[in-house]
Amino acid sequence: MATVSPSTGATTPAEATRTGRFGPYGGQFVPETLMPALAELIDAYDVARHDPAFTATYDTLARDFIGRPTPLYHATKLTAHAGGAQVYFKREDLAHTGAHKINNALGQGLLARRMGKDRIIAETGAGQHGVATATVCAMLGLECIVYMGEEDVHRQAPNVFRMKLLGAEVRPVKSGSRTLKDAINEAIRDWVTNVNETFYIIGSVVGPHPYPTMVRDFQSVIGRETREQSLAQIGRLPDAVIACVGGGSNAMGIFHPFHDDPSVRLIGVEAGGDGVSTGRHAAPLSAGRPGVLHGALSYLMQDGDGQVIETHSISAGLDYPGVGPEHSWYKDSGRATYVAVDDASALAGFELLCQTEGIIPALETAHAIAYAAEYAASRPSSEIIVVNCSGRGDKDLSTVATRLGVTL
Amino acid sequence: MNKQPAQHQSRIGATLARHREAGTMALVGWQTIGFPTIESSRTLVPALIDGGFDLIELGVPFSDPQADGTTIQRASFEALRQGATLSIALDTVRTLRSDGVTAPLIFMSYYNPILSRGLERFAIDASAAGVDGLIVPDLPAEESDDLIDALDRVGIDTIFLVAPTTPEPRLRAIAARARGFIYCVSLTGVTGARQELPTDLPEYLARVRSFTNLPLAVGFGVSRPEHVASLRGIADAAIVASAIIDRMEHTRPETHVQELRSFAKSLRNAADGVS
Numbered sequence: 001m002a003t004v005s006p007s008t009g010a011t012t013p014a015e016a017t018r019t020g021r022f023g024p025y026g027g028q029f030v031p032e033t034l035m036p037a038l039a040e041l042i043d044a045y046d047v048a049r050h051d052p053a054f055t056a057t058y059d060t061l062a063r064d065f066i067g068r069p070t071p072l073y074h075a076t077k078l079t080a081h082a083g084g085a086q087v088y089f090k091r092e093d094l095a096h097t098g099a100h101k102i103n104n105a106l107g108q109g110l111l112a113r114r115m116g117k118d119r120i121i122a123e124t125g126a127g128q129h130g131v132a133t134a135t136v137c138a139m140l141g142l143e144c145i146v147y148m149g150e151e152d153v154h155r156q157a158p159n160v161f162r163m164k165l166l167g168a169e170v171r172p173v174k175s176g177s178r179t180l181k182d183a184i185n186e187a188i189r190d191w192v193t194n195v196n197e198t199f200y201i202i203g204s205v206v207g208p209h210p211y212p213t214m215v216r217d218f219q220s221v222i223g224r225e226t227r228e229q230s231l232a233q234i235g236r237l238p239d240a241v242i243a244c245v246g247g248g249s250n251a252m253g254i255f256h257p258f259h260d261d262p263s264v265r266l267i268g269v270e271a272g273g274d275g276v277s278t279g280r281h282a283a284p285l286s287a288g289r290p291g292v293l294h295g296a297l298s299y300l301m302q303d304g305d306g307q308v309i310e311t312h313s314i315s316a317g318l319d320y321p322g323v324g325p326e327h328s329w330y331k332d333s334g335r336a337t338y339v340a341v342d343d344a345s346a347l348a349g350f351e352l353l354c355q356t357e358g359i360i361p362a363l364e365t366a367h368a369i370a371y372a373a374e375y376a377a378s379r380p381s382s383e384i385i386v387v388n389c390s391g392r393g394d395k396d397l398s399t400v401a402t403r404l405g406v407t408l
Numbered sequence: 409m410n411k412q413p414a415q416h417q418s419r420i421g422a423t424l425a426r427h428r429e430a431g432t433m434a435l436v437g438w439q440t441i442g443f444p445t446i447e448s449s450r451t452l453v454p455a456l457i458d459g460g461f462d463l464i465e466l467g468v469p470f471s472d473p474q475a476d477g478t479t480i481q482r483a484s485f486e487a488l489r490q491g492a493t494l495s496i497a498l499d500t501v502r503t504l505r506s507d508g509v510t511a512p513l514i515f516m517s518y519y520n521p522i523l524s525r526g527l528e529r530f531a532i533d534a535s536a537a538g539v540d541g542l543i544v545p546d547l548p549a550e551e552s553d554d555l556i557d558a559l560d561r562v563g564i565d566t567i568f569l570v571a572p573t574t575p576e577p578r579l580r581a582i583a584a585r586a587r588g589f590i591y592c593v594s595l596t597g598v599t600g601a602r603q604e605l606p607t608d609l610p611e612y613l614a615r616v617r618s619f620t621n622l623p624l625a626v627g628f629g630v631s632r633p634e635h636v637a638s639l640r641g642i643a644d645a646a647i648v649a650s651a652i653i654d655r656m657e658h659t660r661p662e663t664h665v666q667e668l669r670s671f672a673k674s675l676r677n678a679a680d681g682v683s
Contacts, residue, residue: 029519029546031475033571033596035578175481176471188474193597195573292520292546293472305493306524308471 013259016326017217020209023332025325028208029292030188037195042210044115049217054114061106062221065139066096068103070222072229072386077356078373085379087372088238089359089389090226090254099362099391100222100250101132105201107218109136112199119143119194122201123187125152125180125246126317126364127159128391129203134168144168147186149179152316159395177310180246180320184294204247205324208295212324219253226386227257234384240265242375243388244368245285245338246318248327250390255336266335268327269371271313272342282311284323285331285338298325314343314399315363317391341367347403349373350393362391363399418565419540420512420588423462424623424644433640433679436514436625437461437672438649440483441500442469442492444661449500450507455665456652457511459672460679465543465649468497468517475545477600479650482657494521494530498537505538514541514567514588519551527558535562541588543567549582556585569593572612576619583620589645592616594628601651602629605638613642633678640681648675 016022028038048054062068070091079087092100105122112120120142124130130146137144146163150172153160163170176182184207191200205212205219223241230238241258243251245268258264273281281287284299291300293308301309301321313319330336341349346363349370353361361369365388372387379385393400401408417425427434437456439449453464469487473480494517501513515534522530522544534542542564547555549568556566565588570579573596583590592613595606606612613624626639627647631654636646652668659667 027551028548029551030548031545031571032548032569032582033573033593035548035550036573036575176485181472185472185474189477189598192475195596292518292523294474295546300520302520302524304524305495306470306521307488307493308520 013256017213020213022326022329025290025298025328026209026212026296028295029297030208030295031192033192034195038208038210045111045210045214048111048114054110058107058110062103066102066106067094068221069225069229070094072226072233075357078353079376081352081356082373082376084381085239085376085383085385086381087376088384088386090222090386092222092250092388092390093359093361093365093392097128097132097135098394099128099132100219100253101129101203102135103221103253104203104215104218104249105129105132105136108199108201108214109133109140109142112142112201113140115199117197117199119198120201121145121147121187121190121198122203123147123180123183124203125149125183125319126315126362127152127156127163127395128317128362130168130170131159131162131166133201133203134163134166137168138166145190146170147173147183147190149173149177149183151178152180152183155399156316156395157398179311179316181308188294204249205252205326206247206294206296206322212296212326215249216252216256216326219249220256222250222253222388223255223257226254230384230386236384237261237264238384238386239263240267240375240383240385241388242267242269242368242372242385244269244318244364244390245323245327246271246282246320246364247322248324250388252324252326254388255330259335266330266337267371267375268336268338269367270338270340271315271318271367272340273312275342276340280312281340282313282319282321283340284321285327286340290328293322296325298328299323299331314346314403315367317362317364318367339371341370345370347400350400359389360393361389362393363396365390418563418588420463420514420565423512424589427462428623428644433643434462434645435460435636435675435679436463436465436627436645436647438465438467438652440467440469440480440487440653441497442487442490443483443653444486444656446490446492446496448661448664450503451665452668453504454507454509455669456672457509459669460676461672463512463514463645465514465516465647466497466500468494468515468521470518470521473518475598477598477650479601479653480599483653494525498533501537501539512540513538514543515539516543516545519544519547522555527555531558531562531564535564539564541565541567543569543591545569549585552585567591570616572596572606576615579616579619583622586620586622589623589625590616590620591647592624592626592643594626594630597628599628599650601631601654605629605635610642633674636675636678637681640679646679
């Protein structure tokens with residue numbers, strides 16, 4: 001950085017990759033201590049992503065370790081149930097560790113190893129990113145520390161145990177609301193303290209530049225496969241792509257390769273909690289306003305004084321007051337539409353998928369399923385809808401049982 | 409590019425210049441607005457000044473203080489519980505000024521409360537209340553143009569931090585837009601009292617010094633008289649924050665005025681080389 005110049009907004013995804021600005025959103029709002037580390041990461045990632053050896057290693061492990069490509073599955077029973085458009089699932093729940101998170105964890109893990117950083121930190125909400133990161137670290141021989149809100153440690157106990165089995169250290173975070181947002185705060189503090197030897201594997205398309213673009217790039221494998229599979233299996237592009245949005249990595253991963261296909265409607269589903277009108281939700285794109293949290297300007301749930309407010313969702317992975325800056329840009333530009341599905345509807349979507357298709361989805365994914373069923377019912381049978389089935393629901397069984405009044 | 413105003417001599421600049429001319433070191437103290445109560449800074453800020461602090465940093469509490477260690481985090485969360493906000497921080501400054509406090513008062517706020525209020529509106533309100541400077545720990549130089557413009561128009565110093573990790577090209581760029589003083593973060597880490605300061609501080613401060621004539625103030629971990637004494641001759645000011653909150657947490661509220669005044673005196677003596 002020879003001179004400091006004001007950040008300017010990008011107008012295309014390619015330009016955003018360089019500047020870290022999606023329209024007005026994004027940026028690098030972090031302590032000065034981290035700025036050189038971000039510059040180092042930008043350079044290292046830029047070299048790596050143009051290095052055929054790096055991409056070949058990633059592609060091989062994506063195939064042999066993650067199990068890619070994941071299938072595009074025609075959900076005929078759910079389609080019949082909805083009685084409208086054809087519903088397809090992109091089966092990220094079949095990826096190793098049971099969710100899309102591994103796509104990004106593998107990419108960043110390989111980058112960390114390439115940069116010679118052998119101490120990995122990560123945050124996790126539902127535990128899926130923590131498990132994915134712990135898995136990649138075990139495979140690559142890297143030290144792994146995962147910050148997890150104390151509340152999430154309790155509601156996602158199976159994933160805590162999985163991380164420990166994989167050799168990771170799980171550090172419960174007791175500050176603030178003791179959920180994902182506080183886990184990120186604590187991970188940032190760790191990074192500030194140990195920046196020279198530590199690589200922070202952020203799990204969503206959030207955080208300071210280059211994370212939102214880097215995570216999007218690693219997750220874009222979902223959308224690229226979906227696009228190819230759609231053309232090969234159906235003979236055309238889908239009419240709509242639907243995904244749940246917390247930080248928004250599974251959604252951006254499947255949306256991004258369709259950005260320049262204007263016929264493909266992109267729909268993000270936020271967590272409506274008790275209902276957006278109650279204020280007890282986790283839907284910043286539906287009911288927030290732009291603000292700065294965790295290194296980026298984006299839609300944010302905040303009060304009139306600029307304090308971040310507590311979120312509410314049945315799903316730990318969506319229980320986050322912010323959202324990736326590229327989603328804010330998609331919202332303002334109208335490229336994507338964002339809706340909210342409340343806890344009760346998500347639970348109904350969860351049960352619907354179990355019973356119609358024999359798939360137990362993650363509670364995060366259940367939000368997208370619930371909206372997709374409703375949306376499909378309103379569209380003609382000639383239309384194609386792809387839902388990102390972003391994760392499996394084993395981790396959520398105790399939460400669902402409690403909600404249904406069942407004692408396990 | 410925001411060049412420094414040519415003849416800018418703020419209250420912060422004047423205070424630090426006076427110390428430089430006298431060959432003494434200035435002390436920057438700390439209060440978190442709203443900790444332990446909304447009213448407490450009205451008596452504790454004067455106690456700190458009375459004991460020997462020259463400038464006071466006022467922490468505006470934020471829900472997500474990512475650059476702060478556990479001490480300031482606790483104070484910040486308690487302050488929010490007490491109902492402290494940016495508006496209340498502005499009220500506090502107005503009250504202190506009407507009580508006759510003339511020392512430079514500097515806000516430390518994360519960016520979102522400022523952004524939420526609006527940069528222009530914040531600048532006007534802060535200037536009217538009597539705020540002299542603003543430190544935003546999550547706003548690096550690259551993102552600061554709009555804020556600097558707004559604060560320059562009302563004569564409030566935008567104060568930047570540099571860290572041990574900051575490379576020379578960045579030091580040059582930060583120095584070019586810094587006002588008031590340069591906040592030199594002593595160590596690679598978050599705020600909080602430490603047993604010892606890093607041993608390579610002299611080399612680090614000399615590196616920063618080679619890029620600026622602005623006063624250098626050292627903070628993060630500076631918590632004991634011997635830390636302050638060790639900064640004599642290499643820094644223009646020592647910033648003590650978490651150690652003040654630690655004192656308050658370990659003593660009863662009714663003794664805070666006395667505790668902080670005597671702590672300030674011990675640091676003042678260390679700064680002056682009086683044993």
